[in-house]
Amino acid sequence: MSFVIRRIGFYLVAFLVAATVNFALPRLMPGNPIDIMFSQQNSTLTPEARQALVETFGFASGPLHLQFLDYMRSVFTGDLGYSIRFYPQKVNQVLAYALPWTLLLAGTATLLAFCLGSVIGAFAAWRRGGLLDAVATPLSLALQATPAVVIALTALFTFGVALKWLPTGYAFAPALDPAWSWDFISSVLLHGLMPVTSLMIVFVGGYLVTMRNNMIGQLGEDHVTMGLAKGLSDRRVQFNYAARNALLPSVTSLGLTLGAILGGSLVTEVVFNYPGLGQTLYIGIVTRDYPLIQGQLLIMTFATLLANLAVDLLYVFLDPRLRRA
Amino acid sequence: MFETLKVFLRNKKALMGLIIVLLYVALAVFGPMLLNVDPMQRVGRPHQPPNPDELLGTTRMGRDVFAQLIYGTRTSLAVGFFAGVIIVFIGTCLGIAAGYFGGWIDEVVSFFTNVVLVIPQLPLLLVIAAFMGQTNPAVIAIIIGMTSWAWGARVTRAQTLTLRNREYILASELIGERPLRMIFVELLPNLLSIIGFNFIGSVTYTIITQATLEFLGLGNPMSVSWGTMLYHAQNASAITVGAWWEVLVPALAVAGIGVGLSLLNFGVDEISNPRLRTLGTVAAAIKAQNKLDKQRLAESRS
Numbered sequence: 001m002s003f004v005i006r007r008i009g010f011y012l013v014a015f016l017v018a019a020t021v022n023f024a025l026p027r028l029m030p031g032n033p034i035d036i037m038f039s040q041q042n043s044t045l046t047p048e049a050r051q052a053l054v055e056t057f058g059f060a061s062g063p064l065h066l067q068f069l070d071y072m073r074s075v076f077t078g079d080l081g082y083s084i085r086f087y088p089q090k091v092n093q094v095l096a097y098a099l100p101w102t103l104l105l106a107g108t109a110t111l112l113a114f115c116l117g118s119v120i121g122a123f124a125a126w127r128r129g130g131l132l133d134a135v136a137t138p139l140s141l142a143l144q145a146t147p148a149v150v151i152a153l154t155a156l157f158t159f160g161v162a163l164k165w166l167p168t169g170y171a172f173a174p175a176l177d178p179a180w181s182w183d184f185i186s187s188v189l190l191h192g193l194m195p196v197t198s199l200m201i202v203f204v205g206g207y208l209v210t211m212r213n214n215m216i217g218q219l220g221e222d223h224v225t226m227g228l229a230k231g232l233s234d235r236r237v238q239f240n241y242a243a244r245n246a247l248l249p250s251v252t253s254l255g256l257t258l259g260a261i262l263g264g265s266l267v268t269e270v271v272f273n274y275p276g277l278g279q280t281l282y283i284g285i286v287t288r289d290y291p292l293i294q295g296q297l298l299i300m301t302f303a304t305l306l307a308n309l310a311v312d313l314l315y316v317f318l319d320p321r322l323r324r325a
Numbered sequence: 326m327f328e329t330l331k332v333f334l335r336n337k338k339a340l341m342g343l344i345i346v347l348l349y350v351a352l353a354v355f356g357p358m359l360l361n362v363d364p365m366q367r368v369g370r371p372h373q374p375p376n377p378d379e380l381l382g383t384t385r386m387g388r389d390v391f392a393q394l395i396y397g398t399r400t401s402l403a404v405g406f407f408a409g410v411i412i413v414f415i416g417t418c419l420g421i422a423a424g425y426f427g428g429w430i431d432e433v434v435s436f437f438t439n440v441v442l443v444i445p446q447l448p449l450l451l452v453i454a455a456f457m458g459q460t461n462p463a464v465i466a467i468i469i470g471m472t473s474w475a476w477g478a479r480v481t482r483a484q485t486l487t488l489r490n491r492e493y494i495l496a497s498e499l500i501g502e503r504p505l506r507m508i509f510v511e512l513l514p515n516l517l518s519i520i521g522f523n524f525i526g527s528v529t530y531t532i533i534t535q536a537t538l539e540f541l542g543l544g545n546p547m548s549v550s551w552g553t554m555l556y557h558a559q560n561a562s563a564i565t566v567g568a569w570w571e572v573l574v575p576a577l578a579v580a581g582i583g584v585g586l587s588l589l590n591f592g593v594d595e596i597s598n599p600r601l602r603t604l605g606t607v608a609a610a611i612k613a614q615n616k617l618d619k620q621r622l623a624e625s626r627s
Contacts, residue, residue, distance in 0.1 A: 154573070256442065
């Protein structure tokens with residue numbers, strides 16, 4: 001139990017650090033933060049209109065430590081201010097609409113990549129030097145080093161534009177209204193197929209190689225030799241003796257790659273015009289909507305930390321040694 | 326030295342990786358000298374497919390994709406190399422400091438390393454780049470370098486810790502060697518392989534990340550790199566209008582260097598850890614062993 005509490009404390013501090021960076025960044029840049037915020041609109045704004053905007057968007061003036069306290073209060077009450085691009089919507093409204101799509105995209109892709117990578121990795125290691133190992137391992141190395149942009153663009157061109165098999169954008173057909181109907185769900189699945197698959201392909205390689213290398217390490221251990229000597233079936237030794245232990249470091253790497261997956265999801269969403277956080281962030285960057293961009297960093301950090309905590313809990317479940325400690 | 330090189334070149338993955346990376350480096354260094362044109366110049370009509378005049382076609386602005394590719398290679402590799410140096414420098418300094426000195430230094434450094442490690446990198450980079458406005462390649466290299474050292478620091482610290490408890494380190498400590506000498510003469514040479522891994526991995530990461538940042542429109546659109554090529558292609562809807570060359574060329578360039586660098590990394594990994602080898606290397610090892618056996622058999626008979 002103390003393990004879990006310590007982890008929660010750690011993530012809390014990590015979140016505070018991210019929030020502080022978020023607070024400090026606009027204030028560290030040369031010039032007035034408010035000028036930077038409204039640089040896009042400055043040429044067309046009268047001073048009065050600008051003043052009104054500044055007040056609406058809640059850029060407190062006054063001593064820095066008071067600004068900081070104000071900012072922290074708004075962060076912890078979940079009030080991220082107004083979006084400039086989507087005014088009069090608040091940043092949280094914009095993000096709340098986008099978040100489920102990103103969770104769907106990144107979550108499905110992560111789960112699939114992790115399961116597929118671990119299973120193939122386990123088999124590749126069991127028959128080291130076999131056909132599967134000779135094909136899958138170098139291939140996943142190549143995939144691992146290919147950026148998400150490249151895979152997404154290639155998939156979009158091949159299946160979306162050249163073959164016209166799959167839709168090239170959006171999360172569902174624009175004519176449909178969100179509802180629990182078969183039409184809507186099948187449309188979501190069809191539109192999600194290409195983004196999810198291309199994101200999965202980016203990350204499956206990493207899990208495969210990790211699992212394979214851990215598993216090879218495990219196969220040299222005494223308990224595996226013992227299991228084989230006892231005459232247990234190959235499958236039992238492979239999964240219950242070797243793979244189970246080899247999975248632990250994989251779970252650690254799952255936690256550490258969550259941030260990268262979120263990053264990959266950002267790019268994939270932009271390419272496929274998918275209405276998640278990445279697409280919103282892209283719009284925010286193009287229109288220089290700073291409150292929106294800052295809100296994104298916070299919500300993404302929060303999501304990553306939460307997912308990391310979930311991985312930690314999973315770890316407690318998988319590793320009995322931690323339960324006793 | 327020569328022997329090490331031979332072992333290295335016998336590994337097919339490492340050799341392939343090395344060849345790919347050297348090709349890219351040669352292209353980046355000599356390409357612009359040989360070509361000597363302005364990659365931003367209009368040379369033909371927009372969106373011309375590959376033809377003898379424009380080897381890889383033209384962009385929507387009528388710029389030569391081939392010239393852009395050559396000059397872009399130089400920018401992208403330079404950024405990767407520069408940021409790689411920064412990442413390795415920070416990571417190694419912090420890792421050694423934490424691992425060697427221990428105590429409160431270790432506590433503080435490890436804590437911050439772990440915090441940086443769990444904060445998602447790309448969104449953080451995006452926010453920094455967005456506030457910097459139009460960022461040129463050098464600035465991108467610096468911000469990637471300053472935010473991506475955590476993994477290297479963690480690995481270096483772990484390796485330093487295991488070295489720290491070796492007998493030869495304890496022995497030199499008993500002789501009374503100064504910490505600086507300990508770090509540079511006793512520790513650093515034994516950390517070289519880890520530092521090398523860190524460097525290759527960081528260069529790969531930087532090249533990918535730079536391309537991503539610029540693709541999202543956070544680079545300077547007037548600079549020529551793979552990322553800005555992708556950005557312009559996306560803005561010109563090159564994919565939808567069927568101008569695949571404008572997208573595929575920079576995309577393959579990024580993928581190619583990534584594959585080359587990771588093959589190099591994995592090859593080195595295999596050499597240092599023989600258990601990881603795959604089919605070809607295992608077969609080669611068995612062959613070599615058989616040959617040796619026969620030789621010994623022949624010797625023992627004669």
